[in-house]
Amino acid sequence: xxxxxxxxxxxxxxxxxxxxxxxxxxxxxxxxxxxxxxxxxxxxxxxxxxxxxxxxxxxxxxxxxxxxxxxxxxxxxxxxxxxxxxxxxxxxxxxxxxxxxxxxxxxxxxxxxxxxxxxxxxxxxxxxxxxxxxxxxxxxxxxxxxxxxxxxxxxxxxxxxxxxxxxxxxxxxxxxxxxxxxxxxxxxxxxxxxxxxxxxxxxxxxxxx
Amino acid sequence: xxxxxxxxxxxxxxxxxxxxxxxxxxxxxxxxxxxxxxxxxxxxxxxxxxxxxxxxxxxxxxxxxxxxxxxxxxxxxxxxxxxxxxxxxxxxxxxxxxxxxxxxxxxxxxxxxxxxxxxxxxxxxxxxxxxxxxxxxxxxxxxxxxxxxxxxxxxxxxxxxxxxxxxxxxxxxxxxxxxxxxxxxxxxxxxxxxxxxxxxxxxxxxxxx
Numbered sequence: 001x002x003x004x005x006x007x008x009x010x011x012x013x014x015x016x017x018x019x020x021x022x023x024x025x026x027x028x029x030x031x032x033x034x035x036x037x038x039x040x041x042x043x044x045x046x047x048x049x050x051x052x053x054x055x056x057x058x059x060x061x062x063x064x065x066x067x068x069x070x071x072x073x074x075x076x077x078x079x080x081x082x083x084x085x086x087x088x089x090x091x092x093x094x095x096x097x098x099x100x101x102x103x104x105x106x107x108x109x110x111x112x113x114x115x116x117x118x119x120x121x122x123x124x125x126x127x128x129x130x131x132x133x134x135x136x137x138x139x140x141x142x143x144x145x146x147x148x149x150x151x152x153x154x155x156x157x158x159x160x161x162x163x164x165x166x167x168x169x170x171x172x173x174x175x176x177x178x179x180x181x182x183x184x185x186x187x188x189x190x191x192x193x194x195x196x197x198x199x200x201x202x203x204x205x206x207x208x209x
Numbered sequence: 210x211x212x213x214x215x216x217x218x219x220x221x222x223x224x225x226x227x228x229x230x231x232x233x234x235x236x237x238x239x240x241x242x243x244x245x246x247x248x249x250x251x252x253x254x255x256x257x258x259x260x261x262x263x264x265x266x267x268x269x270x271x272x273x274x275x276x277x278x279x280x281x282x283x284x285x286x287x288x289x290x291x292x293x294x295x296x297x298x299x300x301x302x303x304x305x306x307x308x309x310x311x312x313x314x315x316x317x318x319x320x321x322x323x324x325x326x327x328x329x330x331x332x333x334x335x336x337x338x339x340x341x342x343x344x345x346x347x348x349x350x351x352x353x354x355x356x357x358x359x360x361x362x363x364x365x366x367x368x369x370x371x372x373x374x375x376x377x378x379x380x381x382x383x384x385x386x387x388x389x390x391x392x393x394x395x396x397x398x399x400x401x402x403x404x405x406x407x408x409x410x411x412x413x414x415x416x417x418x
Contacts, residue, residue: 098276130351
């Protein structure tokens with residue numbers, strides 16, 4: 001296997017943390033997103049969608065997003081389990097993971113990519129250039145703020161996002177929270193349940209940069 | 210089990226088709242999105258995110274999005290399999306399904322919800338009201354057009370979206386294509402590979418409205 005990573009980006013970090021939690025050792029190829037290496041012919045041959053993470057399997061099959069990669073790894077290396085052991089648990093974890101991705105990471109991406117000077121004309125990842133929409137950056141900020149409120153409410157009643165144990169949903173959520181530092185949306189002092197969860201997750205050996 | 214559905218909306222239709230392909234018989238509760246029933250106190254008690262589909266299990270657990278529901282059903286009723294039988298196949302199908310959701314359905318939603326008069330102030334599903342952004346509607350249209358091109362390229366080399374058999378990824382993609390009729394983005398005459406796949410999928414008994 002080969003893992004195409006970029007040490008400065010939140011999406012491949014989801015895979016980095018997943019691999020670290022699993023205790024796996026997978027060879028890494030760094031792709032420099034800041035210099036636009038993902039748009040090179042060499043990388044397009046690996047992933048025509050021009051995004052990381054990518055996991056290349058030994059038979060040449062490529063998996064092109066963090067959820068698919070995580071699913072493959074969780075099914076191939078079952079312990080410690082991060083995505084559920086029975087149909088109900090798998091579905092519940094998938095639901096919370098999706099919430100952390102759509103309401104969490106996607107909101108941060110909306111805010112950052114439609115605002116940052118270095119991302120002009122690059123409001124969406126991938127091979128097509130889309131112009132920034134300033135109103136969308138504002139909306140992303142509002143959604144990010146709302147996501148932290150949702151998380152705080154959830155952690156007031158549940159130790160981890162999907163229930164009483166650490167799962168992939170916590171990885172996705174903590175990466176969303178960290179990502180929000182770039183858009184200056186931070187955990188509020190009164191969000192004590194969220195802070196408590198965050199400190200717990202950030203203290204794990206699997207919490208890697 | 211109980212399936213909260215809305216017969217006029219694309220997202221719950223993903224579950225309707227999945228259930229039909231599986232040949233399952235699950236009691237249905239209709240939620241009238243057009244009259245705003247999803248925002249009622251009664252429905253908020255089922256799903257505080259105010260969206261359909263929802264699958265309520267017999268123990269009261271609720272699954273709140275079509276992917277989680279499909280995962281539960283595929284793992285509980287294995288035949289016919291729609292989401293993969295081994296780690297690699299599961300991951301590959303999940304990847305294509307995700308592409309059909311993010312690049313496909315999400316593009317249509319962006320275009321429609323930021324433009325339709327009846328969706329003023331409702332640019333995103335869920336409990337929070339977000340204003341429409343006209344530029345985002347335009348971008349959604351462009352992305353939808355691009356998605357059909359991507360599909361056509363894919364079907365020039367593969368019989369179904371995730372490979373040589375029908376899977377959940379085809380359900381998601383065909384619903385995106387149908388959804389685009391609302392935003393007047395249609396299969397072009399020259400997209401013959403896409404048209405061939407579409408006709409095959411639309412002829413299946415599981416292709417339900």
